[in-house]
Amino acid sequence: MTEHVFDRAIALAAQSDGSFLGHTSRAYGNMVGPYGGITAAQALNAVLVHRERQGEPVAYTVNYAAPVIDGPFTVQARPARTNRSTQHWVIEMLQQGQTVLTATAFTALRRETWSAAEHTMPAVPRPADVPLPAGEPPVEWVKRYEMRFVHGGLPATWDDREEALSRTQLWVRDKPPRPLDFASLTALSDVFFPRIWRRRASRVPVGTVSMTVYFHADAAHLAATGSGYLLAQAQAQAFRKGYFDQTAQLWSEAGELVVTTHQVVYYKA
Amino acid sequence: MTEHVFDRAIALAAQSDGSFLGHTSRAYGNMVGPYGGITAAQALNAVLVHRERQGEPVAYTVNYAAPVIDGPFTVQARPARTNRSTQHWVIEMLQQGQTVLTATAFTALRRETWSAAEHTMPAVPRPADVPLPAGEPPVEWVKRYEMRFVHGGLPATWDDREEALSRTQLWVRDKPPRPLDFASLTALSDVFFPRIWRRRASRVPVGTVSMTVYFHADAAHLAATGSGYLLAQAQAQAFRKGYFDQTAQLWSEAGELVVTTHQVVYYKA
Numbered sequence: 453m454t455e456h457v458f459d460r461a462i463a464l465a466a467q468s469d470g471s472f473l474g475h476t477s478r479a480y481g482n483m484v485g486p487y488g489g490i491t492a493a494q495a496l497n498a499v500l501v502h503r504e505r506q507g508e509p510v511a512y513t514v515n516y517a518a519p520v521i522d523g524p525f526t527v528q529a530r531p532a533r534t535n536r537s538t539q540h541w542v543i544e545m546l547q548q549g550q551t552v553l554t555a556t557a558f559t560a561l562r563r564e565t566w567s568a569a570e571h572t573m574p575a576v577p578r579p580a581d582v583p584l585p586a587g588e589p590p591v592e593w594v595k596r597y598e599m600r601f602v603h604g605g606l607p608a609t610w611d612d613r614e615e616a617l618s619r620t621q622l623w624v625r626d627k628p629p630r631p632l633d634f635a636s637l638t639a640l641s642d643v644f645f646p647r648i649w650r651r652r653a654s655r656v657p658v659g660t661v662s663m664t665v666y667f668h669a670d671a672a673h674l675a676a677t678g679s680g681y682l683l684a685q686a687q688a689q690a691f692r693k694g695y696f697d698q699t700a701q702l703w704s705e706a707g708e709l710v711v712t713t714h715q716v717v718y719y720k721a
Numbered sequence: 722m723t724e725h726v727f728d729r730a731i732a733l734a735a736q737s738d739g740s741f742l743g744h745t746s747r748a749y750g751n752m753v754g755p756y757g758g759i760t761a762a763q764a765l766n767a768v769l770v771h772r773e774r775q776g777e778p779v780a781y782t783v784n785y786a787a788p789v790i791d792g793p794f795t796v797q798a799r800p801a802r803t804n805r806s807t808q809h810w811v812i813e814m815l816q817q818g819q820t821v822l823t824a825t826a827f828t829a830l831r832r833e834t835w836s837a838a839e840h841t842m843p844a845v846p847r848p849a850d851v852p853l854p855a856g857e858p859p860v861e862w863v864k865r866y867e868m869r870f871v872h873g874g875l876p877a878t879w880d881d882r883e884e885a886l887s888r889t890q891l892w893v894r895d896k897p898p899r900p901l902d903f904a905s906l907t908a909l910s911d912v913f914f915p916r917i918w919r920r921r922a923s924r925v926p927v928g929t930v931s932m933t934v935y936f937h938a939d940a941a942h943l944a945a946t947g948s949g950y951l952l953a954q955a956q957a958q959a960f961r962k963g964y965f966d967q968t969a970q971l972w973s974e975a976g977e978l979v980v981t982t983h984q985v986v987y988y989k990a
Contacts, residue, residue, distance in 0.1 A: 510964050511985045513782040515825050517802035531757040532813065532820040533786035533853040538930070540825050541785040542811065544801065550803040554811050554825050558930050558985075566990040568920065570887060571958035574925040584904050590782075620841060630725075661807070661827050662780040664933045666966045666985045668959040689840035689970065690937040690978045693778050693831040697935045697981050699968060701958065709959040710826065712966050714983050716780045716827075716935045721835040 456630045457596060458639070461490055462497045464527065472498045472527045477522060480593040480639075480698040487593035488660050489642030491545070491553060493635040498529035499541050499557050500635060505531075506539050507559040508671055509634045513664040514543075514555040521547055529557075537561040562670045571712070573703040574604045579607060579623040579681045597643060598627045602683075605652040606645055619687040627709050629679035632710075637674075638703060640682060641702040642666045647688035647698050648719045656721040661695070663715035669708070682706040694718060726865060727811040727908070730759055731766045732917045735798065741767045745789060749862040749908075754789050757929050758911030760814070760822060762904040768810050768826050769800035769904060774800075775808050775828070776828040780905045783812075784822040798826075803826055804964045806830040806929060810887040812848035842949035842972040845871045847951045848892040867896045871952075875914055876922040887916040888956040901979075903936060908941075909951060909971060911925055911932045916957035916967050917988045925990040930964070932984035938977070949974040962989045964986060 459534035461477035474497075493512045499505055526546045533540040538560040545553035552687035576582075582633035589595045604620035624643055626636060646658040669677070695716055702711040730746035735786070743766075749759035761783045795815045802809040808936055812929040814822035845851075851869035858864045873889035893912055897906060915927040955969035964985055971980040 509785070513825060513933060515780070515827055516810050518804065533821050535787065540784050540823050541818070542813070542838070544811070551809070554809050555800050556782060556823050556825055556931075558784055559964070560930075560987075562964070565963050565988065566960070567962060568960045569955065570923070570960070572919075595878065651839075661829075662782070662825075662933075664782060664931075664983060666964075666983070668961045668964075668966070670962060687839065689981045691835070691837045691839070692937045692978075693836060693939060694829070694834050695831070695935075695937075697937070699981070699983075701836070709961075712958045712968070712983075714933060714935070714981075715966075718829075 457485070458626060458630055458636060460494050462496055462635050466499060473524060474527060475524050476522045478592065480596060482591050482593055485522060486562065488516060488641035490593065491520050492642060492663060493639040494556060495527055495543050495545050495553055495555050496638050497635055498527035498543060502529050505559060506534065507537065507561040509557055509667050510560050511558040511666050512555065512638060514553060515660065516553055516660055516664045518550065518552045520552050525552070535649045563635045568604065569709060571701055571709060572622065573683055573707040574685065576621060576683060582623055596627055597624055599624050604650055607650065610653055610655055612652060615651050615653065617687070618651040620644055620650060620686065621685045623681040624684050625681045631679050632674045634676050637667065637702065637711050638665055640684065641700065641711055643684060643688040644698065644700060646717060646719065647686065647692060648696055651688065651691070656719050660715050660720055663713065665713045667710060667711060669710040677704045677710065689715065727895060727899055727905060731904050732761050733766055733770060741792060743796060743849060744793050744969055745791045747861065750861050750864055752861055752926040755790060757785060758908035759862065760789050761911060762933060764796055764814050764822055765826060765907050766823050766904050767796035767812060768828065771798050775803065776806065778826055778932070778936050779829050780827040780935055782931065783822060783909060784931045785981040786823055787819065794821070803940065805843060838978060840978060841891065842952055842968055842976040843892060843954065845952060849913050851892055853921050863895055866893055868893050871967050873919055876919065879922055879924055881921060881923045884920050884922065885922040886956070888954065889913055890952065890954045892950040892951045894948060900948050901943045901946050906927045906936065906971065906980050908935055910969065910980055911955065912953055913967065913969060915954040915962060915986060916955065917965055919988065920957065925988050928987045929984050930987055932982065933980045934980060936980060940977040946973045946979065951979070
């Protein structure tokens with residue numbers, strides 16, 4: 453079986469000092485440097501493959517401190533606190549000795565409890581009934597995902613007409629399909645094009661500065677979800693003085709909320 | 722002028738090794754140990770008073786790694802990356818040499834840009850038209866806030882009847898009133914009682930494990946807001962296998978979104 457392009461992209465080599473060595477992936481390239489979602493997944497992977505890890509990711513926050521340059525990087529992941537069934541990680545990614553990313557992760561052994569949904573999946577057409585976008589993807593990483601926009605796709609024309617709401621809904625999965633796991637969900641959490649592009653129909657310069665991912669599914673649940681589509685929904689709450697936020701949800705095709713995620717994004721406008 | 726109880730609570734003393742020494746505040750005590758909001762504010766304050774800080778907080782994530790014990794604590798705040806107009810901080814709080822909290826913060830110089838609201842303030846009665854809760858606050862920190870519940874207050878009876886939605890809306894401000902700043906907004910971001918108590922009408926054991934705060938107001942904006950009320954709204958999105966999330970908004974009395982915040986909370990049920 454050939455290794456999936458995503459697995460090649462997030463691969464890390466353990467170093468003798470306890471850190472990990474990785475390399476940016478051309479396959480997940482953005483306009484300049486790599487797609488933020490793959491960088492987030494690479495950094496989380498240092499926890500996922502760490503021999504001292506206990507439990508599964510529940511919360512993960514990644515901060516993009518500087519542009520990641522195409523080439524090698526080092527990830528340091530330190531268990532700052534290990535409790536009986538939970539663990540707190542501090543993560544840093546470096547290039548040429550300089551910090552390009554900081555992150556924290558919380559892992560836990562999850563147990564059966566009373567559970568309930570609250571933010572339920574909106575009523576949307578099935579993936580097969582939603583067409584694929586026409587035209588060639590503008591950047592390389594977009595080719596790594598099958599995206600079927602239900603609502604709020606990229607503006608058809610960049611005419612600066614202002615929209616009242618920035619909501620986007622799409623069915624999305626890895627291309628080629630790949631069973632979901634914590635690393636791929638992390639990358640998928642950043643799959644939305646910038647809310648300000650949708651809101652303003654203008655491609656103003658942007659860059660995510662911080663993203664938080666909460667995992668509502670454990671490994672067993674993800675295994676059952678397999679390589680199916682996710683319904684991904686994102687919306688901004690405020691655009692103010694150079695920064696806007698985004699709140700987003702990812703549901704499995706069966707309608708279960710597997711991830712809630714938020715980010716704050718720099719914009720120049 | 723007497724120092725406000727909040728300022729006394731978050732006060733830090735610079736140490737010769739660059740760290741800061743603080744002490745938990747009895748005035749913000751919870752059932753056991755301190756209110757999580759005051760702990761988050763104390764940790765952020767190490768960045769706010771840091772001589773190398775540039776810019777104002779835009780994003781802040783705090784992870785509660787272990788119970789904070791009443792007594793002294795140390796905070797280390799390190800500028801992991803300083804760019805031209807932005808800065809990324811890694812923060813750690815320790816007690817007796819052990820990590821009890823990890824955090825990251827992003828600070829930036831904010832500039833005038835095109836700005837817009839998207840999540841607008843719900844229509845609610847004015848603060849003066851919403852009664853104060855009857856009865857004595859159950860824990861000390863609750864006495865430090867004036868809370869006027871518009872919708873979804875603490876269940877009147879703990880009868881395990883299940884509610885369909887966990888939304889809560891309240892007008893809230895420091896008691897006595899205090900001009901808003903980044904530290905007090907951080908503490909206020911954690912002001913909501915646990916969503917699972919609302920949803921299940923049952924006081925199951927809970928504990929926040931991670932909270933993220935996005936600031937949509939800068940210092941000038943906060944100064945203009947003064948010591949007015951905030952409309953605070955919170956709702957869960959999913960409760961699953963021991964953890965639920967909460968997404969929340971804080972609007973100024975004038976209707977401007979000043980903070981969006983999220984957290985993930987452990988529960989036993």
